[in-house]
Amino acid sequence: MFRKVYYWIDERLNIRPYIRKEILDKPVHGRLNFTYCFGGMTFFLFLLLTITGVSMAIYYVPSPDHAYDTVDYLTYQIFMGKVIRGVHHWAANLMVVTVFLHMLRVYIHGAYKKPRELNWITGVMLFVLVLSFSFTGYLLPWDQKAYWATKVGTQMPGSVPLIGDYVVRVLRGGSKIGALTLSRFYVLHVIFLPSMIAALLIGHFAMIRRQGIAEPL
Amino acid sequence: MENIKKTEEKEGTTFYPSHLFKEMVVMMFVFVLVSFILALVFPVKLGDPADPTDSSFVPKPEWYFLAIFQLLKYFPGVFEAIAAVGVPVGSIILLMLLPLIDKNPERRPRKRPIAMALMVIILAVTAILTLLGAVT
Incomplete structure (x- = not known):
């Protein structure tokens, strides 16, 4: 079935030689061990987070009046809701671990060095995006933990002289945490950050394909 | 022996099936860990609704x-x-x-x-x- 569809498309677009050359038959060092899989694991977790995140977004309403109730509903009333939200939570936590291990492996192997500087830089940007994802996602359930942790977190830039207060107001959409904070965190979490991460991932992967994985030591 | 090993390393293998297989094994492991072990054994909790007037709550970050x-x-x-x-x-x-x-x-x-x-x-x-x- 899959093969039939593949051949049907290939007959029209002639994609087979391209896929063979660029993906399937791409030479890879024979000595890659499992520590080379942390990047792939992170990407897999990203896919899991996307699927579970979209599933939850179907029910979630980003307003202080409804956020808590809709999270409660999608967790306990929807079929498999507990598992979907659980996978989202644990995949997010595990992603921080795999990103860290991936960076550590690249650092120890000196794989960030010439000619792979740009890949390291996009990687650090992706790392910042992952942290921004977890910070914005934390507020969305609108429970006590979410509210007070975000209050402390968004207060931090306030300590900077001159511009601090302004930054806090931009983050919160006002001086207090409320409906505006929730809607801007929601937009960051489900629209802005995902599009940024998708664009950077394409660059990150394209560069690996172009340069190949750094030679194992 | 040493020579054979060297050529093997130089020529390496191809992404499919050798490396892709390794990635799939790891992904399977991660999937089982996240969905069947973590999400089922340690279900994620929802605390009390946010109450801006209750400043007694001591927050701790992730x-x-x-x-x-x-x-x-x-x-x-x-x-x-x-x-x-x-x-x-x-x-x-x-x-x-x-x-x-x-x-x-x-x-x-x-x-x-x-x-x-x-x-x-x-x-x-x-x-x-x-x-x-x-x-x-």
Whole structure:
């Protein structure tokens, strides 16, 4: 079935030689061990987070009046809701671990060095995006933990002289945490950050394909 | 024997099936870990609804922000900005510029004592701060 569809498309677009050359038959060092899989694991977790995140977004309403109730509903009333939200939570936590291990492996192997500087830089940007994802996602359930942790977190830039207060107001959409904070965190979490991460991932992967994985030591 | 090994390494293998298989095994493992072990054995909880009037709630950040949270306690008053913004923003900028700062082409860890020492020190400090943040 899959093969039939593949051949049907290939007959029209002639994609087979391209896929063979660029993906399937791409030479890879024979000595890659499992520590080379942390990047792939992170990407897999990203896919899991996307699927579970979209599933939850179907029910979630980003307003202080409804956020808590809709999270409660999608967790306990929807079929498999507990598992979907659980996978989202644990995949997010595990992603921080795999990103860290991936960076550590690249650092120890000196794989960030010439000619792979740009890949390291996009990687650090992706790392910042992952942290921004977890910070914005934390507020969305609108429970006590979410509210007070975000209050402390968004207060931090306030300590900077001159511009601090302004930054806090931009983050919160006002001086207090409320409906505006929730809607801007929601937009960051489900629209802005995902599009940024998708664009950077394409660059990150394209560069690996172009340069190949750094030679194992 | 040595020769055969060398050619094998030089020529390597192809992405499909050898490397893709390895990735699939790892992904399967991650999927089972996340969905069947973590999500089912440690279900994620929903606390009480947010109450802005109840300031008695003591928040604690997620484990990966604990080091910064702990660092804040050592920089009171006017120095707070150093820990709250200076350290995280500074570290990210340094991390981003790393390949431009470290121009040494040597890749083997044993030949890079400074880079390895810095790594160990930073990891140790972060680990200690995280632990202190977790227990206090």
